[in-house]
Amino acid sequence: MLFNSLEFAIFFPIIFILYWFVFNKNIKSQNILILVSSYVFYGWWDYRFLGLILLSTIVDYFIGIKIHKSNSKIHRKLFLWISVIFNLSVLGFFKYYSFFVESFVEFFTFFGYSLQNSWTIKIILPVGISFYTFQTMSYTIDIYRKSLTPTKNFISFASFVSFFPQLVAGPIERASNLLPQILRERKYDYDQARQGLRLILWGMFKKVVIADSLAPTVNQIFENYSTLNSTTLLLGAIYFSFQIYCDFSGYSDIAIGTSKVLGFELMSNFKTPYFSRNIGEFWRRWHISLSTWFRDYLYFPIGGSKFSKFKSIRNIFIIFLVSGFWHGANWTFIFWGLIHAMLYLPSFLFKTNRNYVSAVVAENRHLPSLKEIYQILTNYFFVTIAWIFFRSPTINVAFYYLKKMFSFDFGSNEGELGSFSFLNLNLTIAGFIIIEWLIRNDERDIYSFLKDKHIIRYSSYLIIAIIIIYKYLLNDKASFIYFQF
Numbered sequence: 150m151l152f153n154s155l156e157f158a159i160f161f162p163i164i165f166i167l168y169w170f171v172f173n174k175n176i177k178s179q180n181i182l183i184l185v186s187s188y189v190f191y192g193w194w195d196y197r198f199l200g201l202i203l204l205s206t207i208v209d210y211f212i213g214i215k216i217h218k219s220n221s222k223i224h225r226k227l228f229l230w231i232s233v234i235f236n237l238s239v240l241g242f243f244k245y246y247s248f249f250v251e252s253f254v255e256f257f258t259f260f261g262y263s264l265q266n267s268w269t270i271k272i273i274l275p276v277g278i279s280f281y282t283f284q285t286m287s288y289t290i291d292i293y294r295k296s297l298t299p300t301k302n303f304i305s306f307a308s309f310v311s312f313f314p315q316l317v318a319g320p321i322e323r324a325s326n327l328l329p330q331i332l333r334e335r336k337y338d339y340d341q342a343r344q345g346l347r348l349i350l351w352g353m354f355k356k357v358v359i360a361d362s363l364a365p366t367v368n369q370i371f372e373n374y375s376t377l378n379s380t381t382l383l384l385g386a387i388y389f390s391f392q393i394y395c396d397f398s399g400y401s402d403i404a405i406g407t408s409k410v411l412g413f414e415l416m417s418n419f420k421t422p423y424f425s426r427n428i429g430e431f432w433r434r435w436h437i438s439l440s441t442w443f444r445d446y447l448y449f450p451i452g453g454s455k456f457s458k459f460k461s462i463r464n465i466f467i468i469f470l471v472s473g474f475w476h477g478a479n480w481t482f483i484f485w486g487l488i489h490a491m492l493y494l495p496s497f498l499f500k501t502n503r504n505y506v507s508a509v510v511a512e513n514r515h516l517p518s519l520k521e522i523y524q525i526l527t528n529y530f531f532v533t534i535a536w537i538f539f540r541s542p543t544i545n546v547a548f549y550y551l552k553k554m555f556s557f558d559f560g561s562n563e564g565e566l567g568s569f570s571f572l573n574l575n576l577t578i579a580g581f582i583i584i585e586w587l588i589r590n591d592e593r594d595i596y597s598f599l600k601d602k603h604i605i606r607y608s609s610y611l612i613i614a615i616i617i618i619y620k621y622l623l624n625d626k627a628s629f630i631y632f633q634f
Contacts, residue, residue: 150193152403153357154622160190161407165609168335168411176334180308182237182329183411187313191277194317196633198275201239206310208235209285213292213299224295232289236282243274245478273501277317283442285310288324290446297325305331314407318400318629320418320438327413335412346407350613351595352402357617359581360396361624363388363574371540374550384571389540390533391578394423396630397436405593421589423532423582424510426524428492429502431532436457439475443468454497465497466490481538481547488535507591 150156164186164416172178192199212232219225289310291297300306309328315321319600370377370385377385401418408415422434432440447466454461466487496502510525511517517525541547588595 150190150402152407153353153361156193158188165410173337176332179335180304180331183308183313184304184311187308187311187316190313191311193315194276194576195273200280201275202281202311203307205236205239205282205285206307208232209289209310210299210303210306213289214301216289216292217299228295229289233286236286240278240317243272243278246272247478275464280319280321280512281310281316283321283439287321287442287446288328291324295383300328300332302332312408313415314404314413315415317402318397319382319436320401320404320416321442322415322424322438326416330413338412340412341412341414346408347595347610348402348406348593350406350610350617352399352404353617355395355399355402355581356611356629357624358393358620359577359629360399360576361621363395364624366574367392367540371381371550374546374553377553378560379536379554379556379558386537386550386554386571387578388574390423390536391581393536393630394537395417395581400629417592419594421509421585423529424525424589425509425528425583426505426521427496427501427528428489428531429496430505431528432493433506434491439472447471461497462494465493469493474578476539478546479542481541484544484547485535485539488538492531492535512590546595 150160164182168182172182188202190200191202193559209232212228213478216225216228219228224564288297288299292299305328308331309324312322312327312331326531367385368391370381370388374382374385378418398419405415415590416438418436418438420434422431425431426436448464451464451467452460453464454557469486470483470491471486473482473484473489475487510521537550537554538544538547540552584595
């Protein structure tokens with residue numbers, strides 16, 4: 150089920166009424182409702198994969214208890230590896246099996262050996278599998294580290310794994326944050342629910358009005374890149390950078406907002422990342438739940454930056470390459486990760502990677518300095534270049550796209566462009582950047598700059614809602630980009 154669908158517009162109010170007005174006296178009943186509604190939400194896409202998420206839940210539920218009860222270090226490690234291998238095997242089969250087979254065949258073909266590709270089978274990628282497998286793995290790892298005590302309440306654990314607001318595209322929640330909220334009694338909080346509704350509205354605006362409006366133009370530019378001029382290709386790259394950001398952060402806003410309405414607080418996943426002043430700050434502000442997951446469960450365990458400079462650099466490349474591979478079974482994603490590793494390396498070597506850990510750009514000031522403007526634009530430029538590889542079907546296509554983009558060919562476009570609404574799209578992006586700037590101190594308090602202007606604020610709610618409905622009826626109902634990851 151999509152957040153931007155009529156089905157969800159009917160589904161969520163029903164859940165809200167049942168949750169707060171029918172089952173509000175009993176936490177067990179509320180959790181059962183969460184579990185059932187989460188399975189309905191997930192099964193709406195393809196009910197056949199409900200068994201897969203249930204299996205993952207059962208395996209890690211019992212392994213978590215086994216790890217906690219065992220006093221033997223060998224047995225604890227054995228159970229942990231069973232969990233990790235199981236989850237990675239499920240993820241690897243559904244997401245990477247065909248990729249590995251095809252790469253294996255292509256490798257031997259390159260050396261002149263023709264292999265019959267009879268091992269390839271058509272596999273449907275279950276929505277959200279990369280998210281919930283990482284979520285359950287972190288649960289067993291935390292228990293192994295003795296930083297978390299497992300729950301014996303299966304319904305609560307199953308609700309944690311399948312919690313529908315963030316099930317299919319994150320944030321990737323930690324059991325230490327979400328599970329205690331599921332286990333304790335929840336009371337309706339008007340202010341929390343109001344904040345949630347604001348986030349839902351803003352997330353819908355980002356997805357329906359910005360991302361879905363940019364999508365047709367982005368698709369057309371990337372499909373006709375060989376016949377378009379440099380300016381159009383540059384705009385295509387910029388448009389995609391905002392499409393993927395508004396699409397993904399829009400989902401996170403809706404997930405966080407929906408959770409707030411139900412009395413839960415999820416972790417932030419995006420903090421105005423395009424205002425970052427270097428690549429280290431960008432990754433502290435972009436897809437935070439994934440970058441911190443890799444930091445805590447991969448980068449630190451393999452040594453982080455504790456040892457020699459060589460090992461530290463090796464670990465940086467490992468973390469970014471794995472992050473790229475997590476996004477999809479294509480060499481373009483791996484190359485995208487490699488680009489970010491190379492972008493991160495200079496700041497690591499010159500020890501500037503930990504700059505701007507907490508302070509936002511232009512803190513306590515209305516406008517950035519010239520130095521900050523230069524840093525933001527430079528960082529955004531390199532991030533956008535990397536997005537071209539992320540969006541392209543092959544690495545060769547991405548390089549050709551870049552070659553044409555930097556050829557300074559400003560002639561007329563040869564291809565059939567259709568009707569590009571460049572002016573409308575540019576104005577939309579400019580307006581969005583201004584709002585992002587105003588909320589850069591707290592991305593969840595999106596109307597903070599209108600705190601005392603009640604008439605303007607409530608009018609803006611109405612205007613945004615009307616624009617969303619208009620664009621929803623006008624645009625194609627696109628799935629969220631990160632559903633494929």
